[in-house]
Amino acid sequence: MSKRDPFLAPQVESRRGGPAKQPLSRGAIVSEGLRQLRTGGESLSLRKVAAALETGPASLYAYVEDLDELRALVLDHALKDVALGGTAGAWRERVNAVLESYVSVLSASPALARLAFGTIAVGPNALRIVEKLLALLTEAGADPDSSAWGVDLLVLYVTAIAAEHTGGGHPGVEGPVAQALDRATEQDYPHVFAARARLLSGTGVQRFGWALDVLVGGILNARPPNPQALTPRAPAPTRRRRS
Amino acid sequence: MSKRDPFLAPQVESRRGGPAKQPLSRGAIVSEGLRQLRTGGESLSLRKVAAALETGPASLYAYVEDLDELRALVLDHALKDVALGGTAGAWRERVNAVLESYVSVLSASPALARLAFGTIAVGPNALRIVEKLLALLTEAGADPDSSAWGVDLLVLYVTAIAAEHTGGGHPGVEGPVAQALDRATEQDYPHVFAARARLLSGTGVQRFGWALDVLVGGILNARPPNPQALTPRAPAPTRRRRS
DNA sequence: ACCTGAACACCGTTCAAGT
DNA sequence: ACCTGAACACCGTTCAAGT
Numbered sequence: 001m002s003k004r005d006p007f008l009a010p011q012v013e014s015r016r017g018g019p020a021k022q023p024l025s026r027g028a029i030v031s032e033g034l035r036q037l038r039t040g041g042e043s044l045s046l047r048k049v050a051a052a053l054e055t056g057p058a059s060l061y062a063y064v065e066d067l068d069e070l071r072a073l074v075l076d077h078a079l080k081d082v083a084l085g086g087t088a089g090a091w092r093e094r095v096n097a098v099l100e101s102y103v104s105v106l107s108a109s110p111a112l113a114r115l116a117f118g119t120i121a122v123g124p125n126a127l128r129i130v131e132k133l134l135a136l137l138t139e140a141g142a143d144p145d146s147s148a149w150g151v152d153l154l155v156l157y158v159t160a161i162a163a164e165h166t167g168g169g170h171p172g173v174e175g176p177v178a179q180a181l182d183r184a185t186e187q188d189y190p191h192v193f194a195a196r197a198r199l200l201s202g203t204g205v206q207r208f209g210w211a212l213d214v215l216v217g218g219i220l221n222a223r224p225p226n227p228q229a230l231t232p233r234a235p236a237p238t239r240r241r242r243s
Numbered sequence: 244m245s246k247r248d249p250f251l252a253p254q255v256e257s258r259r260g261g262p263a264k265q266p267l268s269r270g271a272i273v274s275e276g277l278r279q280l281r282t283g284g285e286s287l288s289l290r291k292v293a294a295a296l297e298t299g300p301a302s303l304y305a306y307v308e309d310l311d312e313l314r315a316l317v318l319d320h321a322l323k324d325v326a327l328g329g330t331a332g333a334w335r336e337r338v339n340a341v342l343e344s345y346v347s348v349l350s351a352s353p354a355l356a357r358l359a360f361g362t363i364a365v366g367p368n369a370l371r372i373v374e375k376l377l378a379l380l381t382e383a384g385a386d387p388d389s390s391a392w393g394v395d396l397l398v399l400y401v402t403a404i405a406a407e408h409t410g411g412g413h414p415g416v417e418g419p420v421a422q423a424l425d426r427a428t429e430q431d432y433p434h435v436f437a438a439r440a441r442l443l444s445g446t447g448v449q450r451f452g453w454a455l456d457v458l459v460g461g462i463l464n465a466r467p468p469n470p471q472a473l474t475p476r477a478p479a480p481t482r483r484r485r486s
Numbered sequence: 487a488c489c490t491g492a493a494c495a496c497c498g499t500t501c502a503a504g505t
Numbered sequence: 506a507c508c509t510g511a512a513c514a515c516c517g518t519t520c521a522a523g524t
Contacts, residue, residue, distance in 0.1 A: 005425065008389035011427050014518075024489095046517065056490050067517065096296035117360060117406070122423030130442075153454055160403040163360070170292055180365030184249065189370055191377035198391035199373075202468060211396055218461025225445055225453050267508095289498065300498075301509050309499065 005122050006069045007076070024053060026063040033074045037111045044071060044115060050210075071115055078112055081105050084132045091140045095154075096212055098132055102158045103165075103208065110166035110222025117163040121155070130155070140216070143224050150219035157215060165204060249312045250319070250366050253351045269306040269316075276317045280354045287358060289315060314358055319366025321355055324348050334383045338397075341375055344465060346408075346451065347400045353409035360406040364398070373398070383459070386467045393462035394409055401457060408447060 033049050041048065046067055050057040064070045083101040085094050106113045130151055137147040178200055184192040192199070202210075276292050283289065289310055293300040307313045326344040328337050349356045371392055380390040421443055429437040437440070445453075 007423075033472050045515090047515080056492090058490055058492090058519080060487070061518080062325060113359070117403075118357070120407075120419060122419055124426070127423065127427055127435055131427075131432045134438055139436065144438060145441055145444075148438045148454055149445070150457070152442070152450075153457060156403050156407065157400070160399050164363075164399065164422050176363060176365055180250075180370065181366070183372055184374075189374045191381065192370055192374050195377055195387060195391045198388055199402070201388075202392070205393060205397075208467060210392055210465065213456065213465045214393070214396060214461035216461075218457035218459075221464065222453065222456045222460050225449060232475075273493080288496090290496080299509055299511090301500080301511090305508070 006073060019027050024059060024063065028053065029063055029070070030073045030077050033070060034077050034112075037074065037078075037109045037115070040109075041111055043111050044074060045215050046070065068119075071119045072121075072123065074113075075119050075121055076125045078116075078147060079103060079121060079123065079125035079129065082125070082129055084128065092216065095133070095136045095140070096209070097215060098129065098136070099154060099210070099212060102129065102155075106159065106162035107165055111165045113162040116159050121159075137216075137219065140220060140221065142220055146219055146222065146224045149225060150215075153219065154212075155213055157211065161208065161211070168187045170175055193200055249308065249316060267298060267302060267306065271296065272303055272306055272313065273316045273320050276313060277320050277355075280315045280317065280321075280352045280358070283352075284354055286354050287317060289313065291397055311362075314362045315364075315366065318355075318359055318364055321348060321359075321363060322366065322368035322372065325368070325372055327371065334379050334460065338376070338383070338459060339452070341372065341379070342397060342401050342455060343451070345372065345398075346405045349402065349405035356405040356409045359402050364402075370458045380459075380462065383463060385463055389462055389465065391469045392468060393458075396462065397455075397458055400454065404451065406456070411483050 030050055032052050033044050036048060036052065037044060046060050046064075047057045050060055060070075064073070079102075082098070082105050085097045085101075087094075087137055089097075092152060106116045121214070122221075133151045133154060134147055138144070142150060180193065181196050184196065186193045244271055272292055274291050276287050279291060279295065280287060287310070289303050289307075292302045292313075307316070322345075325341070325348050328340045330337075330346075332340075349359045376394045377390055378398060380393050381387070385393060397444075415474060424435065424439050427439070429436045
């Protein structure tokens with residue numbers, strides 16, 4: 001058996017109108033952790049959360065299994081703010097809107113973006129996002145297999161790009177990447193040399209938009225994963241290729 | 244000005260046939276760091292490298308700016324083992340072979356995969372890989388702009404998937420993801436509920452192959468980034484400061 | 487039973503003091 | 506100038522001892 005399910009226990013503390021110093025609770029710990037990340041904290045730390053809650057680090061272990069569980073809880077708490085949008089507009093715009101919201105929630109705090117990368121998002125709010133993306137890809141005409149794997153790929157991309165953006169960042173004519181490209185001489189790395197400007201071009205938003213085109217277009221057009229081998233449960237029509 | 248270029252200094256120590264205990268050098272430090280990661284080390288640590296080299300942690304600072312620089316150096320040292328393959332075969336198989344080699348080098352050690360994610364790969368060996376991928380995408384018929392951004396996307400994907408694989412892993416009918424999906428009831432998350440099996444289906448290799456199809460196909464088919472707006476010969480489309 | 491101070495086994499980095 | 510022991514300011518986690 002693995003650990004007990006960390007998302008099952010409801011936040012039991014509400015107590016509005018209670019004393020200024022809220023009693024220790026799982027909800028208070030998670031909220032404080034997220035608050036610290038969003039107000040510039042370098043990384044999530046049990047000791048810092050405990051200090052803010054005016055207790056010792058050991059006390060948190062009554063509410064949280066370990067740091068990894070706290071990370072998962074904090075991440076899901078943050079994902080509550082991802083806007084799923086309404087049902088108006090073309091599906092492509094709505095896919096873009098969801099993923100833009102996703103990346104903007106994560107990028108709002110570098111520490112949160114880093115945390116998101118090392119942590120698989122499996123809380124209720126992550127599920128809500130997956131649910132929406134599955135619906136949108138289905139609406140877009142993707143077959144069920146491509147939709148499922150496609151959502152996975154989209155979420156992976158969004159998480160990765162958020163983490164990368166905050167890690168010092170890709171773009172820009174200065175910065176480590178540009179410095180690296182200056183080392184690429186024409187004879188040793190002819191393609192890199194020729195592509196230097198293009199490798200650095202574009203704003204983050206432009207590149208993000210382009211990448212979503214690539215991913216969504218690719219998901220809709222790629223040969224879907226072999227249905228009969230992979231989904232024994234499902235009826236699986238052998239109709240390949242939509243075009 | 245940022246830090247001095249960490250990749251410029253040549254490895255000055257060779258001394259084959261020298262004493263059993265090699266003298267401290269940048270090369271020895273980097274090799275030892277990689278060796279530790281590859282033999283099961285949980286994470287790269289200056290103290291552990293120093294201990295293995297029979298010195299104190301402070302001594303390493305004569306050869307290495309800080310932990311971040313050591314990470315970059317160790318990563319590039321590892322990327323030396325990525326096989327670029329020959330010129331035989333169809334371009335698509337060769338793209339796949341390079342990226343498979345890339346991911347397998349990173350995945351060989353969980354700690355290395357994690358390190359790769361937090362570190363932008365800008366050493367000579369990373370450049371070598373970018374050079375090869377640019378050549379292959381160009382051969383495949385991608386326009387120069389799509390090739391440049393496409394390589395970026397491919398490398399991001401490969402790095403992310405390596406890190407994710409080692410983080411406890413996607414697949415499997417048990418594990419945290421499956422556990423999360425069990426929480427998805429039909430009325431709250433109908434699409435997730437219906438896609439449960441598909442979300443978990445396939446081996447890592449199958450999913451990787453499918454994702455490369457999506458990415459490469461998408462890169463070749465997507466509307467290329469607006470060339471005239473993005474690649475001015477001279478300066479920066481975006482002025483960005485690091486902070 | 488719940489809670490926690492103190493300890494344990496780690497970190498990266500700095501710096502005064504040695505050579 | 507180069508090198509480093511010792512210290513500083515942190516970590517996550519454990520556990521004996523308190524209530």
